[in-house]
Amino acid sequence: MQKAYSNKKIIFTLVFPGLLMFTFAVLAPICLSVYYGFTDFSGLGKFNFIGFKNYQEMMKDKNFWMSLRNSVLLAAGFIVIQHPLAIITAALLDRMGRKAEGFFRCVYFLPNVISVAVIAYLWKFIYNPNFGLLNNIAKLFGFSGKTNWLGTGTAIWSVLIVLIWHGFGWGMLIYYTGIKNIDPVLYEAAAIDGADNKQTFLRITLPLMKPVIEVNVTLAVISALKQMETVYLLTAGGPGNETQFMANYLYKQAFSSFRYGYGNAISVIFVLICILATRLLSKVFPKEA
Amino acid sequence: MKGKKKKLTPARIVMWFVLLVFAVIQIFPLIWLLDFSFASNTEMFTRGLLIWPENIRWDNYVTAFVNGHFLLYLKNSLLINILAVILVLMISVMMAFACTRMHWKLSGTVRGLILLGMMIPIHATLLPNYIIYDKLHLTDTIWALLIPYVAFSLPQGLFLTGSFMESIPKEIEEAAVIDGCGIYRVIVVIMIPMLKTSLVTVSIMTFLNNWNEFMMASTYLSSPKWKTLPFSVLEFTGIYASNYSVQFAVMALTAAPMVILYLILNRHITEGVAMGAVKG
Numbered sequence: 242m243q244k245a246y247s248n249k250k251i252i253f254t255l256v257f258p259g260l261l262m263f264t265f266a267v268l269a270p271i272c273l274s275v276y277y278g279f280t281d282f283s284g285l286g287k288f289n290f291i292g293f294k295n296y297q298e299m300m301k302d303k304n305f306w307m308s309l310r311n312s313v314l315l316a317a318g319f320i321v322i323q324h325p326l327a328i329i330t331a332a333l334l335d336r337m338g339r340k341a342e343g344f345f346r347c348v349y350f351l352p353n354v355i356s357v358a359v360i361a362y363l364w365k366f367i368y369n370p371n372f373g374l375l376n377n378i379a380k381l382f383g384f385s386g387k388t389n390w391l392g393t394g395t396a397i398w399s400v401l402i403v404l405i406w407h408g409f410g411w412g413m414l415i416y417y418t419g420i421k422n423i424d425p426v427l428y429e430a431a432a433i434d435g436a437d438n439k440q441t442f443l444r445i446t447l448p449l450m451k452p453v454i455e456v457n458v459t460l461a462v463i464s465a466l467k468q469m470e471t472v473y474l475l476t477a478g479g480p481g482n483e484t485q486f487m488a489n490y491l492y493k494q495a496f497s498s499f500r501y502g503y504g505n506a507i508s509v510i511f512v513l514i515c516i517l518a519t520r521l522l523s524k525v526f527p528k529e530a
Numbered sequence: 531m532k533g534k535k536k537k538l539t540p541a542r543i544v545m546w547f548v549l550l551v552f553a554v555i556q557i558f559p560l561i562w563l564l565d566f567s568f569a570s571n572t573e574m575f576t577r578g579l580l581i582w583p584e585n586i587r588w589d590n591y592v593t594a595f596v597n598g599h600f601l602l603y604l605k606n607s608l609l610i611n612i613l614a615v616i617l618v619l620m621i622s623v624m625m626a627f628a629c630t631r632m633h634w635k636l637s638g639t640v641r642g643l644i645l646l647g648m649m650i651p652i653h654a655t656l657l658p659n660y661i662i663y664d665k666l667h668l669t670d671t672i673w674a675l676l677i678p679y680v681a682f683s684l685p686q687g688l689f690l691t692g693s694f695m696e697s698i699p700k701e702i703e704e705a706a707v708i709d710g711c712g713i714y715r716v717i718v719v720i721m722i723p724m725l726k727t728s729l730v731t732v733s734i735m736t737f738l739n740n741w742n743e744f745m746m747a748s749t750y751l752s753s754p755k756w757k758t759l760p761f762s763v764l765e766f767t768g769i770y771a772s773n774y775s776v777q778f779a780v781m782a783l784t785a786a787p788m789v790i791l792y793l794i795l796n797r798h799i800t801e802g803v804a805m806g807a808v809k810g
Binding site for chain 2: 247248251350358359505
């Protein structure tokens with residue numbers, strides 16, 4: 242039997258297709274990025290090796306730091322606004338009873354199954370100064386309703402709202418599942434001891450949800466770093482580079498500014514930052530199991 | 531506490547209110563989208579939140595359906611995503627079996643390498659992959675989407691099937707192997723049926739992630755041949771820049787297949803996502 246389990250030929254056939262595909266589509270391109278990151282390649286024609294110049298430039302590039310700042314802002318928005326609301330909603334939902342729970346869960350998650358392309362353009366229309374939903378709502382409350390939501394100064398907040406809105410159902414669902422996994426006996430014991438709803442939530446639900454919160458916070462930070470598609474369609478990083486994010490910025494550098502080499506250098510740093518952030522978060526939140 | 535009939539106490543009214551407010555925030559933009567897709571361009575600029583269209587403008591949808599290449603792009607999306615799911619499932623199970631059951635030196639290294647993929651941002655590969663696919667003449671072919679879709683779904687697939695497989699006792703398949711059953715047959719006949727729940731989760735996550743993807747698609751494709759559903763929306767904003775109601779219609783139309791699928795499979799999808807996310 243040992244022989245069957247260590248048959249090299251069989252192992253090779255099992256592992257090879259996946260490893261080949263992964264190498265071809267993920268690992269090789271990253272190595273290629275490292276290579277092009279050391280060049281001044283424009284995307285066409287010849288190019289020179291320029292050592293670490295791209296990286297030195299990046300350190301001084303305001304837009305690169307703006308992209309990082311925006312990722313930090315977005316992560317903060319997820320953690321400070323989206324997640325507390327999602328936990329509270331999940332805790333309330335848990336008390337609703339079967340039919341209402343199913344209905345609300347279905348509604349909350351619905352935006353997540355809709356393509357980012359649709360979501361981004363839908364919000365572009367919601368923010369539209371002429372017929373947009375948001376200005377029409379503002380008018381109902383007596384405002385002029387002429388705000389340019391995606392203009393200078395407000396754009397980054399408008400982008401954050403879309404992303405917080407879009408991801409709300411996903412976060413809620415995971416917290417809801419976590420709360421459902423809490424043993425109901427604990428709640429009964431708390432009720433017998435005379436704990437009110439608030440105490441039960443703070444003393445039982447929240448502490449037991451710690452592992453779920455940690456997973457969710459990690460996911461939120463990573464997705465804030467990786468953000469691209471919504472911004473690409475909603476603002477393209479503009480006005481100026483106010484709503485720039487790393488992935489969008491490297492794309493823009495390569496395909497609009499024809500600085501393919503520089504774009505690749507940003508790619509390399511982008512990958513490093515994502516790996517570093519994941520590692521760091523797993524150090525901050527060590528797994529008990 | 532559970533099972534008891536719930537009375538409408540003030541606390542419960544507040545709960546209902548809070549949950550309804552969030553429901554309205556989540557759903558109202560979508561209702562607004564649907565509403566405006568039936569209106570005419572002039573009606574859009576009236577006051578008020580929703581429009582009661584004088585005539586329901588089905589022609590918006592006709593334009594969206596015909597000029598948005600809806601059927602072609604839907605077919606492409608379905609084909610590419612179903613193939614991607616099948617490939618991810620096959621490769622994940624094969625690799626998971628090799629990494630959790632078989633004895634070989636590099637088992638841990640290979641698994642770790644693939645799992646590293648969960649941290650790597652998809653968009654960091656856009657630039658180099660464009661050059662690679664261009665050189666290999668893969669741009670504008672189905673492979674330009676299928677390969678990266680499968681490769682980027684693989685880490686999560688391997689993670690979920692791998693950790694599920696570890697929780698299955700080895701005795702059953704070992705008995706089969708002693709009786710002379712080959713490894714491939716063990717995987718197909720014994721392993722796959724036991725992995726059912728995690729395979730459903732992997733399928734749902736893979737499908738959801740790739741169905742909505744358009745960044746790679748718009749980088750690696752230029753002809754309509756393999757373009758996927760999001761392109762109906764992307765192309766319309768250029769062609770019908772000032773015809774807003776048609777743009778609303780194309781957005782509602784391209785969202786429809788997934789929304790319908792979601793409403794039918796609601797339970798399975800939310801449970802699959804919850805399981806995939808908590809574990810992953």
